[in-house]
Amino acid sequence: MHFKTRITLWFSAVLLLVFAVLFFMVTLINNAVLQQNVKGTLIKTVNSNLLDVEFSLTQQQPEEGTEYIAYGSGYIIIDRRFLKIESGVYSSLYSPNGALLYGENPVVDVSPVFSDGVIKEAGNSHGVKYYVFDRMTESGLWLRGVISEEESRGLVWNTTKLILLVFPLAALIAVAGGYRIASHFTAPINEIRRKADKISKGDDLSERIPVTRNDETGKLSQSFNLMFERLEKNFEREKRFNRDVSHELRTPISVISAEAEYGLDRERSADEYREILKTILEKSGELTEITQSLLTLSRLESTGEKPEMSPLSLKDAMEAALKQTPPAASKNIEVKWQSSEDVSVIGNEPLLIRLFSNLISNAYKYGRENGCVSLSIKKEDGKAVAEVADDGIGVPEEECEKIFDRFYRAENAGKTGGSGIGLAIVKEIAALHGADIKCISGKGKGSVFVLTMDAI
Ligand code: ADP
Secondary structure, eight states: OOHHHHHHHHHHHHHHHHHHHHHHHHHHHHHHHHHHHHHHHHHHHHHHHHHHSOEEEESSOOOTTSEEEEETTEEEEEOGGGGSOBTTEEEEEEOTTSOEEEEOOSOTTOOOOOOBTOEEEEEOTTOOEEEEEEEEOTTSOEEEEEEETHHHHHHHHHHHHHHHHHHHHHHHHHHHHHHHHHHHHHHHHHHHHHHHHHHHHSSOTTOOOOOOOSSHHHHHHHHHHHHHHHHHHHHHHHHHHHHHHHHHHHHHHHHHHHHHHHHHHSOOOHHHHHHHHHHHHHHHHHHHHHHHHHHHHHHHHHSOOOOOOEEEEHHHHHHHHHHHSOOOGGGOOEEEEEEEOOOEEEEOHHHHHHHHHHHHHHHHHHSOTTOEEEEEEEEETTEEEEEEEEOSSOOOGGGTTGGGSTTOOOGGGTTSOOOSOHHHHHHHHHHHTTOEEEEEEOTTSOEEEEEEEEBO
16 A cells, blocks of 8 residues: 555544544533533523512402412412523422412423422433422412423534534545645655666666755655765776776786797797796786785775774784785895884774785885885874885885875886785775875885874
8 A cells, every 4th residue: 555545544544533532522511511501591591580570479350461370368470471481491380389370391290399499300201301490489489490401412413413514524624634744745755766766777876866855855865865875886896896807907817828828839848837837826826916905995995884993002013914924035125123112093903904014015025135124103292103114216206195096006116016006905994094194205215104093
């Protein structure tokens, strides 16, 4: 069932329930009020009869045309208004001993026990309920007023009929209102859905859902946009990874196949085969390294989420990196510690080891034969500073920033093997730690790589 239909149904059901409860309560209140009203009318009519209607006891026979009845030694004069049934009240006049002198009493079997100013209830043989109210006149006669309870029932029924007539209209309004409200609230959601569908079906992941409201739907659009942003990043990353892999692996693969073809070309000496196999082995090692570096870089760039960080010693990380990266024996490079303060930082240990190991292996690779690689960890102005320096070929000053770009190799890197990914990884790891990495160098002057990050 559609969301809109569900809202409409729920809204209508709740509204109709509220309406039914209200109807029930109104009927109850109405009933009580009308009953009070009926009793009030009874009291009012009887009291006004007592004051307005003349019941005078006289010795003389009254004039013609006047209502009178013989009573005791004289006559009772009664105003004609007395007989009129006003607002459903039947009036009657009784002698002090309960004999009906005048008027009507619809409750034949009501016991003529009189009590001044008290409302009593009585019922007749037809099951009709009556209210009875008595007052004593000055001359000691009883004036009785009787009203049927149905007077109030009739009015309650009239109100009920009215409400029942209004009910279908109310139901109609509830459904129409519910539909209107549902449409109002589902319209932006539908709009988001349409836009999201369009973006996910189309090629352009850079498109975004416009955020026009500052409510839940606005937040939903923002969440969608965030999701599209991450999808776009991941998609881009994957595209770049595929492009990089095919680009970077092409050279070693073509060298490997060329070497193999060369070896199979004709019968060769054992030494020649050994040379060919050595090259193939070297190039396949390169292949593994490039693939792994690209994977690392791609993973680092991927989520944008921070890796797990914890307090660690920067010196320990550098020492671990040093252990993992032995210098090439042929170059006879000496490793020296300039400064090795025990500075703690918040970081991800494997990633920081990877960063240092990339810097150290570059220092060996581009360092001078019989040269020196110096390491240093110190605290400066509250910051942790780590340095890896060598006295090798250096980096031309104007290229010192560019070498951190992926695949960038300095003009003087020459024949030294490499792919230009190592420093891009270093830069990415530094960024994840909110750290700064720079290269201070000049052509032929050796290089110093400086990492600066918050110390704790
Ligand atoms: P790779 O060493 O595989 O080429 P890197 O990303 O590690 O890739 O380095 C990028 C470039 O920066 C290198 O090609 C080199 O030109 C330069 N470079 C890096 N480290 C040094 C260093 N210690 N001394 C001189 N040049 C360096």
